[in-house]
Structures are given as C-alpha cells and as structure tokens.
Amino acid sequence: MNRLDILCSYLDKCETFADVGCDHGYCTLYMLKNGLCGQAYISDISEKCLSKAEMLLRDFIAEGKVVSECCDGLGKIPYDCGQVLIAGMGGEEIIRILENSFVPERFVFQPMKNARQLREFLLSRGAEITYDGVFRCGDKFYFVIKGGRVGYKSVYSEAELEFGKDLKSADTKAYIENELVKKRSYSERKMSAEHRAELTAQIAFIKRVLENET
Template identity: 40%
Template sequence: MERILEIYSRLRPAKVFADIGCDHGLVAELAAKNALAEKIYITDISAECLKKAEKLLKRFIDVGTVESVVCDGFSGIEEPVDEALIAGMGGEEIVKILSSSAYRCERLVLQPMKNPEKVRAYLVGNGYKILEDVTFRDVKYYDIVAAERGEDELSEEEILFGRTNLAERPQAFIDKVKAEIEDIGEYLKNPMNETSRAALTARREKLRGIL
C-alpha cells in the first residue's frame, strides 16, 4: 500500500484527472474519496482488467464522478485531461502512450517499472519540466516522476539517475545504487564477451561515482 500512497501524494487538484492503465483502481479511489478532481477517468486496454477497478469504484461511477473507459492510452477520453497518472508500466510503454496522445496534459505523474531514463528524456524533449524525480522503496525499488508543461534540461547523469535523486540523495536511491553495484559484481564473475564486460564495468564505475 505504501507504493499507492507514494504515487497518490504526488497528485494535485485538477478539473479532469485520468488514471491510465489503472490496474485495481486504488489510486483513483483515493482521488475520488478526497474529491481531488471534478471528473476522474479510469482506463485500461482490457475490459476484463478494468472490471476490478469498476467494482472498487462503483459508487463513484454511479454518481458520475468516475468514468470507466476501455481504450489504449488516452484514445477513448474525449475531453482534455489536466493531470494524468501512468503507473506500473515500463518506461518505453509510458513513452509510447504519451507520444501517441493527441494532446498533452498540463501535469503528469509517472511511475515506470523499468527504463525511467527513457521517460525523463522524453519529458524534457517534449515540453515538460520535471518537478520531482525520486526513488522510493516498498519491498522493491520504484522510480516516480512528476512533471508539468514547461521548459527543462537534464544532464546525462540526471537522465540516467534522476535530478532529485542526485540532489537530495534519498536513502532508497543510495540503497538501490549499492544493490546494483553488488549485482554487477556478481554478473562479472560469469563468462561473457568483452563488450558486455566493458559495459558492465563502466556502469559499475558510474554508480560508484555517485556514492
């Protein structure tokens, strides 16, 4: 539940909020209970998967506060969305959803399960300013990125690791870096070609430079 609360805490009041690929709908439920938006959309590409969230949010759907839409990304939402959440997907999938949207939300909260660097690079390259970009832990390590429309630039290291992480060095981020250094050390004990070995060694040195 801590992951859900971490995600929810990054949301801000909005006229229209969309939870894209909403899974069980737990974040949308918190948003509805706290009247975070006048209108809340929950979406999923699978009608079967969406049923879980529809059951949880039935009382809000019945009064029209929440609307359930079976669609890919934003494609089934017929009005502008002020703030959107996309969580629990890979970074490449998140970028695909954002880049295929006909409009850009004013604010985004994104929680990629992998490849967060691709999300960061997309955001600053497509008219978004990153407000917060931090690692947290709830059994596993997770990255969360909050952004709004605006201009921004990131260094190579900030794209790789997150600007907030590098500036504030939260404990979860430091622990994640240490864990990856240990993992790479174990991988390097195995037979591999020189190209792979060089890439892993370079990655380890970059990580060590953070500590």
C-alpha cells in the same frame, strides 16, 4: 505502506484526474475519497482489468463522477484533463502511449523500468519535470516522474538521466547501491570482452555517482 499508498501521496489536487492502465482503480478511489478531484476517468486496455475498477468505483460511476473507458493509452482521455497518472507499466510502453497521443497537462508517471528513456523522451518534448525521484517499498524501488506539458525545461546531468533528480535522497542512494551490487554480481559471469568492458565502465560510473564525482 504499500506501493499504491506511497504512489498516491505524489498526486495533486485537480479538477479532472485520469488513471490510465488503472486495473483495480485504487488511485482513483484515493483521489475521490480525499476530495482531490471533482471528476475522474478510469481507463485500461483490458476490459477484464477495467471491470475491477468499475466494481470498486460503482457508486462514483452511478453519481456521474467517474467515466470508464476501455482504450489503448490516452485514446479516450480529453487533452485538457488536469492530471494523468500512468503507473505500473514499462517506460517504453508509457513512451508509446504518449507518442500516439499527447503529453498530458500535468502527469505522474511511475515506470517499472526504462525510466531513463522516459526522461529523455519527456525532455525531447519540452516537458517540465518538477519531481523525479525514487521511493522504496520493502526491498523494491520505484521511480516517480512528475511534471507538465509545458514549463521550465529541466537540465539533467548524466547521473540524473540515469537515476533521477533526487540523487542525495536516502532511497535513491539505496537504489544506486543496489544497482552496484547487481552489476558486481553480474560481472562474475562469463561474458564477451566487449560486454565486460561495458559493464566495467558502468560500475565505475555508479561508483563515481555514489562518491558525488559526477
């Protein structure tokens, strides 16, 4: 399975779905073909990217089931849209989008980096996080953060803020081990004493997480 097939398996049934930064539009096609939503929004900041999704979904657009919007983030997505997917962007860009608009009713985020900042942002907004884990696709790892605008506010440990809530899963463990290998190899480079102390502390922390000591 490729990244998008796995990512789609995290999407839930809803009335209205929005794929923000949709590019190819594959996730919206998955939702409609599987009867998982009645209406969908596809949006992208780039007209060129959006046109790929418009081509893929042309029959659904003609039927009135898909609305296409060229906009920044959630700019033209209704506040009451049932489920919003934002995938394949950096965590900082996802935060910027949410800061400029709103936290969706239900969301699935797949940040390519800075997942910790995104978690901290969502928690600071009182959002509920119902799933926060890692999946592996080939030699790459991806975070998926699911939840909603309101609900039970999760409590995170330092290790969970860094690596997600699914610390015991095989894919998360493989991700953390991979991070340890990267940091160890990085520590062989020349660097300032301050930087080395920081890196040594990070390595010690990762080892404690792997040994369940956090």
